[in-house]
Amino acid sequence: MTGGENRPRADHPLRSVAGGGPTETPSEDELLAGVARGEPDAFAALYDRLAASVYGLVRRVVRDPAQSEEVTQEVLLEVWRTAPRFDASRGSAVTWVMTMAHRRAVDRVRSEQSARDRTERAGAREGAAEHDVVAEEVEVRLEHEHVRRALASLTDLQREAVELAYYGGRTYREVAELLDAPLGTVKTRMRDGLIRLRDALGVGR
């Protein structure tokens, strides 16, 4: 950073910016405010910041790569289109985008599922087996050590319920069926599981 003896670059325009410190990088919330003002550069920067998160989540839920790409594009366009109405008092830009991504992904698999389930009864799938597959794939992909650790701190039922719902795109009724657990218990485990994750990850404090 400070060396550069071989190639003095005092006149390089980026030089002074780089020296300005980390405050030069706008936050996702600031970028979204730019998007809300219709700035294409802000949208491109927000894409670079969030596209991988959106795609990774959508891909996990939807699975099919072509459809995942389609849903990702829909989500990001929706971000562009509705950014002017984003209400910052109701959460961060990242949460807003990820919530939208998850909703769209889930909508996609549920509309497909209802078509599929009519023809083929889901008898072939064993609940525990499905959760093992979900958990295994997620385990491989989880890049963030703190999230991995937070998930590991849950009880089995909490973790299975949260993972099947979030990564598997399942309704709590389906989760109850897959895990052979009472509906009320599954609802409650989803909530207290998330609350424990929230505290472990220091969200909203």
Place this chain on the structure above:
Amino acid sequence: MSAEVHALAGPYALNALPEDERAFFERHLAACEPCQREVRELRATAALLGDAIAEEPPADLRDRVLAAAHGTRQQSPHLPRSTGRPGRLRTALSAVAAVLVVAATGLGVVAARLQDRVEELEAQVQASRAVVRVLQAGETRSERLTTRGAARAQVVWSPRSAVLVASRLPELPGGSVYQLWLIRGRRPAPAGTFRPEDGRAIVGLQGRPAGADAVAMTVEPPGGSPAPTGDVVAEGPLGT
């Protein structure tokens, strides 16, 4: 009962509620401050779970998304106020004439076919009254709304009242309704709910359009919602 409802915040934040329970919880949520806070936090938590499995999308997606955004109009929070241009009056008058013809036909059909459904007739009558009020005001405008899919919708309004004329509206599942909103600044006020007949509807909006910047239409659970929860299916500016 209320502990039961609060527990739904978990599955709700995970998008794990079936559609009917989702609508049920959202109605509770609109009035429950602690649940709103909890949902905000649990959604932020869920977002971290999503973020943790990030995966680079195909490289060409970037160009496609940016190009598509370039060609996509953004919603506007503060819609531009339209000034009365000479062409507007004629457009408005022909729109109002169309409204009257459709309203009259609609009334006849409904009366003949659904004599036992007084409620629907009343709604139609109210719509006709609203049309008359709009006409009496003298100062009418009309705006074709931006809609989703094949639906078409137009609003005819004066400062005192407004009427929505819509066609090709998709059928709604269960008891879901279309709900109208008058938007002032960024705050949507409920302006009535309806279910279309054969995809068509003529509805008088509740509330005065004066001072509203925009009108919007969403799909809401049975009975409507205090604040919009469903997708916007039609929207447009209202310069009054």
